[in-house]
Amino acid sequence: MNEKKQNEASTISLKLKDYYLLTKFTLSFTVVFSSVVCYLLVPSVEFDFISVLLLFVGGMLVTGAANAINQVTEKDTDALMNRTSSRPVASGRMSVDEASSFAVIAAISGTFLIGLYFNWTAAGLSLFSLFLYGFIYTPLKKVHSIAVLVGAIPGALPCLIGWAAGDSSLGIGGWILFTLQFFWQFPHFWAIAWVSHEDYGRAGFKLLPSAGGPTKYAAVQAILYSVLLIPIGLLPYAFEMSGLISMIIVSIANIFMLWQCVRLFKEMDVKAARRVMFGSYIYLPVVLLSLLANKIG
Numbered sequence: 001m002n003e004k005k006q007n008e009a010s011t012i013s014l015k016l017k018d019y020y021l022l023t024k025f026t027l028s029f030t031v032v033f034s035s036v037v038c039y040l041l042v043p044s045v046e047f048d049f050i051s052v053l054l055l056f057v058g059g060m061l062v063t064g065a066a067n068a069i070n071q072v073t074e075k076d077t078d079a080l081m082n083r084t085s086s087r088p089v090a091s092g093r094m095s096v097d098e099a100s101s102f103a104v105i106a107a108i109s110g111t112f113l114i115g116l117y118f119n120w121t122a123a124g125l126s127l128f129s130l131f132l133y134g135f136i137y138t139p140l141k142k143v144h145s146i147a148v149l150v151g152a153i154p155g156a157l158p159c160l161i162g163w164a165a166g167d168s169s170l171g172i173g174g175w176i177l178f179t180l181q182f183f184w185q186f187p188h189f190w191a192i193a194w195v196s197h198e199d200y201g202r203a204g205f206k207l208l209p210s211a212g213g214p215t216k217y218a219a220v221q222a223i224l225y226s227v228l229l230i231p232i233g234l235l236p237y238a239f240e241m242s243g244l245i246s247m248i249i250v251s252i253a254n255i256f257m258l259w260q261c262v263r264l265f266k267e268m269d270v271k272a273a274r275r276v277m278f279g280s281y282i283y284l285p286v287v288l289l290s291l292l293a294n295k296i297g
């Protein structure tokens with residue numbers, strides 16, 4: 001009897017782990033984190049635990065659904081890459097029907113939760129983001145590197161979704177945050193594509209801006225987008241969304257990103273690309289939390 005219970009517990013644990021991988025939980029958490037922070041940055045919004053929790057759950061459902069669609073669509077290419085071959089659909093542990101059913105249920109549940117509790121502007125943007133990511137960006141990755149530009153839109157929409165949840169009129173603050181996260185994604189994603197170039201190449205993905213792969217041209221593009229982040233980072237201060245200290249923190253973060261991209265241009269190796277990648281992971285929470293600290297302070 002105990003052995004049967006242990007087997008059942010093990011089966012449940014493995015199934016939960018598969019859903020954790022299907023939704024790309026860590027990535028989804030990062031996406032929803034930016035949405036929640038941007039919601040709290042709306043001037044009229046006061047912190048309320050229930051509201052934050054519901055936005056988080058709704059966001060995780062929609063984002064998890066988008067990631068499930070991505071894995072269903074890319075099950076064959078995921079199986080070719082070392083970093084993705086153990087995903088549940090690619091490995092065959094989860095059927096396409098099961099993953100697709102989860103995506104539909106999660107997408108509908110998350111959209112209605114956001115729409116009913118917050119507003120339908122935020123819900124509509126959530127559904128639009130899912131559509132762009134799952135049905136436009138995902139198949140486009142095999143066609144042309146412009147997929148990165150297209151993918152940067154749903155990648156930045158969480159900021160606008162969070163702002164819309166607190167301000168359905170989509171004020172200037174939401175668009176500033178959207179723009180900041182939009183341009184941040186280029187050096188971030190190109191660094192990932194640089195590090196995983198061989199893996200992506202096996203799957204036929206075209207993600208770096210140069211057809212030749214990790215080249216000086218790709219590094220220059222990363223530098224250019226990092227340069228653009230510097231004036232964009234001043235916009236929150238110009239529109240009174242941040243104070244002097246948070247503006248300085250954001251500016252330092254932008255200069256740090258630029259410097260890492262310049263080092264990539266100089267060194268042209270995976271180690272330098274990895275520094276850009278990990279630097280970009282640190283960048284976003286530092287910038288968003290500095291802006292939030294200014295509002296709270």
